[in-house]
Amino acid sequence: MKKNILIVDDSESIRELVGITLIDAGFDVIKAVNGKDAFKKLQKAEVDLVLTDLNMPEVDGIMLVKKIRKYDKYKYLPVLILTTESETKKRVEAKESGATGWIVKPFDKERLLNIIKKVIRK
């Protein structure tokens, strides 16, 4: 069965670009426009990995990770941050919130897929 990835980004073009990259690589995708939308969609579907932007309106990436980690059933759900941010402070904050990894935009397609394959549950 195909693995399902939830893409969270307020930029439509990024959602589309990441979506196409993942679909081409054999994944199923769900898209959300911010953390709030993502959490709603996460509860309705079986998701194997969350790939989220940091800076988004309403509920941002860090708030989303924190919310996800509050639930036992999502304890081991990999959450990767995909962002233009590279500040150490933000990285530490993301890590402490429970994020699995950090990828800086613009990303290289192969590198993104390698990281996803590394963290997604078999």
Added chain:
Amino acid sequence: MSDMNSIYEEEVLELLEKLESSLLLLEITPNDDGLVEDIFRSMHTIKGSSGMFGYDNVAAFVHNLESIYDQIREGKLETTKQLIDVTLTSLDHIKRIVKDPDLKDEDNDRNQKKLTGQILSIMGEEALQVKDDFVEEEIISYYISFIPNEDIFDNGTNPLFILDELFELGDCKIFPQFKKIENIEDFDPTKCLSFCE
């Protein structure tokens, strides 16, 4: 132009329109934190998608502009009439260079330099060293506790080879543990009593 690029361009144009309205409001209410936050976020989105779609000149230009609003957000800079004017001119410039990403048009090339200079001078000398945050490697850390079975030597396995393989995967720090060895006189060298974290 591919469909994806047209989605990008449409998105940038929409965000530029939104930015223009927010800036005009900011001129009336310069201390509105919500407006500054919206402006920062729209710029951040333009920067992110421009970098992803290979519009590097747009990304680099917006990066400087975004940094100003980040500093206003953090209370390090104040909104001024000069800043709003430069930003509004910058929005027109972005609109043009989205259509001319390699700055082939001399006017666009000249404006890119001129406006970048103005933006940097607003930010002060400190900001002249523009940080390049467009290329960064991800770091994923794992904590591994490796406690081999005491009889692991019986089938000829050398656990150190497993650690060697781990080193090939990335940077590692090994902390050997000897807690399982209670008394050195009773130590049996055919048993593996040490483990690693």
